[in-house]
Each structure stands twice: as structure tokens, then as C-alpha cells.
Amino acid sequence: MSLHGDVKVWVLTPEQMAAYKPGMDLGPPHRIEKVKYMQISTFIPISSGEEHRERVRRGHKNRTRGRKAITEQQYKELRRNGLADHEIADKFGIKPRTLRHYQALWRKKESVRI
Numbered sequence: 001m002s003l004h005g006d007v008k009v010w011v012l013t014p015e016q017m018a019a020y021k022p023g024m025d026l027g028p029p030h031r032i033e034k035v036k037y038m039q040i041s042t043f044i045p046i047s048s049g050e051e052h053r054e055r056v057r058r059g060h061k062n063r064t065r066g067r068k069a070i071t072e073q074q075y076k077e078l079r080r081n082g083l084a085d086h087e088i089a090d091k092f093g094i095k096p097r098t099l100r101h102y103q104a105l106w107r108k109k110e111s112v113r114i
Helices: 014-019 049-064 072-080 085-092 096-113
Strands: 006-009 031-034
Touching: 072 085, 072 096, 085 096
Parallel strands: none
Antiparallel strands: 006 031
């Protein structure tokens, strides 16, 4: 494809396809068509390092208004009251996976204290 959007088309028989070698001269093209669709990709640099961490922090702040959806004390109180994890997650409007993530963070924080 050229920069102008033209596509050169060669129509080959099955025998010609079998005998084709890369770089082989096929002669003039059978037809030249205008491109119907051309995607021009743009390079979007991926943020990294401190810039990336700041973007993640801003996103989290926007999602939860800067606070955790549930605290460890709230979770323990609800468990004492007999609620299951999936019920607690529903009550706070989070996914059970997010609740498990918080539990892992609480366990990690607890192991650091010891």
C-alpha cells in the first residue's frame, strides 16, 4: 500500500500460487484499487514510574472519594453479626473480589506489625 491509499492487486491461479517465491516478479498488477478503510495508529506513550503511580492514585480518589469502601473494624463487626462476605460486599456496593483484596491488605498490615 502506498501513502496515497492505492492497493495493487494480482490475481494468481493455484499453479502460480504454488510456484510463487518471495520477491518474484509478478508483472504489472491486474488492477489498482483505492483503499476503502485505512487505520492510522497513533503512538500513545504508556505512563511509567511516579507519573503512573500518581495517575492510579487520582483514579482511586475519584472512584472512592479518597476513602476505603470498608474498614477492617466495620468488616469484623458485620462478621460478628453473622453476615457472609458476599452479603458484606453487597451492602457496601463492592465486588467480593474487592473485599478479598481488602482482607489481604489487612492481613499484610497485621503481619508487618508483628
